[in-house]
Amino acid sequence: GNSVTQMEGPVTLSEEAFLTINCTYTATGYPSLFWYVQYPGEGLQLLLKATKADDKGSNKGFEATYRKETTSFHLEKGSVQVSDSAVYFCALLMDSNYQLIWGAGTKLIIKP
Amino acid sequence: DGGITQSPKYLFRKEGQNVTLSCEQNLNHDAMYWYRQDPGQGLRLIYYSQIVNDFQKGDIAEGYSVSREKKESFPLTVTSAQKNPTAFYLCASSMGQRTTDTQYFGPGTRLTVL
Numbered sequence: 653g654n655s656v657t658q659m660e661g662p663v664t665l666s667e668e669a670f671l672t673i674n675c676t677y678t679a680t681g682y683p684s685l686f687w688y689v690q691y692p693g694e695g696l697q698l699l700l701k702a703t704k705a706d707d708k709g710s711n712k713g714f715e716a717t718y719r720k721e722t723t724s725f726h727l728e729k730g731s732v733q734v735s736d737s738a739v740y741f742c743a744l745l746m747d748s749n750y751q752l753i754w755g756a757g758t759k760l761i762i763k764p
Numbered sequence: 765d766g767g768i769t770q771s772p773k774y775l776f777r778k779e780g781q782n783v784t785l786s787c788e789q790n791l792n793h794d795a796m797y798w799y800r801q802d803p804g805q806g807l808r809l810i811y812y813s814q815i816v817n818d819f820q821k822g823d824i825a826e827g828y829s830v831s832r833e834k835k836e837s838f839p840l841t842v843t844s845a846q847k848n849p850t851a852f853y854l855c856a857s858s859m860g861q862r863t864t865d866t867q868y869f870g871p872g873t874r875l876t877v878l
Contacts, residue, residue, distance in 0.1 A: 686866070693872075694871055694872065695768075695770075695869040695870050695871045695872045696854065697869070698866050698867075701866060741806060751822070752867060754807045756805055756806045757804075
């Protein structure tokens, strides 16, 4: 079946470090891919998305490229800030069943 | 100022009681969703609705019920049949259910069973 696998956390980095959070997916077809962010005690916010292969989503300095050949959608940021500390979720949406399929989330901790 | 509101933010329930969580959106979205989030885990779909007066079970619908009498509202009732209801509940909505339709989330309700 369709699934999303994220790297396990927590990921702990120093401020201004380079960030990569890995996300790979299994899908029979051509899903749309999403990254959501959840700050402590809050709901989820869409961070970025890509709807077809080779698309790059970007927002707030974060980027992710839809790689069909490696079935990946890794999240990157060149220089993280303390305010980026949150839980990041990768998800896919298939047009066959219209339901978001979620990764388990990766907690990111940025130390000053 | 469009968005999704959920109330209450925190809810406490005694065992054996039913409780209803509110979700309202003013985004004119057709589709609405309820998810459950447990600590350290991803989201699991409880129910979803594509249109008024219609809804479908998600992956973990047992012990829950919903209604969709208005486009703007999609309340979730956690019944006494739900064996482990303590969790964070998130409501979402989207314009439709195409793969390009982003789901937007409310701030969540944290339910604790005493």
